Amino acid sequence: MYSVLHAVVPPVAKLVWRPTVTGLDNVPRTGAVLLASNHLSFADSLVIPIVAPRKVHFLAKSDYFRGGGIKGRLQKAWFEGMGMLPVDRDDPRAAIASLDTALEVLGRGDAFGLYPEGTRSRDGRLYRGRTGVAHLALTAGVPVVPVGITGTEKLQPVDARFPRVVPVSISFGEPIQVVGRYDGVPLGKARRQITDEIMTAIQALTSQEEAGIYNERAPDA
Structure with missing residues (x-):
């Protein structure tokens, strides 16, 4: 399903929205890698x-995979075909x-994509990163490619049913290597330093104002 959707969706989406994309060469073509984005x-x-x-691969709410009828099956096929993996965000163990x-x-x-902020920014600022991204990078021993996105908050606002044609930019930064760089550093400190380095790289790609605090999930997010 992925090969079918990827042969159709990207060309059409790029033709309609014409996104500005930079730094594609920074994404390793093979091997495990984390893509950490705002x-x-x-x-x-x-x-x-x-x-x-x-x-x-990105995580998506498990609700998107549970719908019934033809619409539900099509929706599930769409998300699976785009590489999405279900997660129950209401589960305490999520x-x-x-x-x-x-x-x-x-x-x-x-390749696995994630958002160190934890949830989307509702005011456009860049929030402090949570250390799960560093835990994954250290545990799996993989590089982290910082990703900076601008314009998607206007592409499909929360109250919009359909995407709008607006300028969108995606920048892929240079991979951040973690293996061997933090030997001897206490694990908690290493995770914090790696996460802060990733967020600094993301901010350099987006020029977002830094909030300086953690972002909290809205009740309806």
């Missing part, structure tokens, strides 16, 4: 796979399950 819209998890030079899923993907040598 998060402005639900559409981010579709935009990155559309423009990336390889398949990128955070641990998400990390386990990511490690499974990386263990297969695939």
Whole structure:
């Protein structure tokens, strides 16, 4: 399903929206890698796979995979075909399950995308990164490619049923290597330093104002 959708969706999307994409050469074509992005819209998890030079797995609400009837089956096929993996965000163990899923993907040598902020920014600022991204990078021993997205908050606002044609930019930064760089550093400190380095790289790509605090999930997000 992925090969079918990827042969059709990216060319059409690029023709309609004409996104500005830079730094594609920074994404390794093979091998396990994390793509860590800022998060402005639900559409981010579709935009990155559309423009990336390889398949990128993202997590999506399990609700999208449970619908009934023809619409539900088509929706499930769409999300699975785009490389999405279900996660129950209302489950108290969702955070641990998400990390386990990511490690499974990386263990297969695939690419996994995530948002260190945890949830989308509702005011356009860049929030402090949570250290799960560093945990994955250190545990799997993989590089992290910072990704900066701009414009997707206007592509499909929360109250919009359909995407709008607006300028969107996606920038892939140079991979951040973690293996061997933090030997001897206490694990908690290493995770914090790596995460801050990733967020600094993302900010350099987006020029977003830094909030300096963690972002909290809205009740309806």
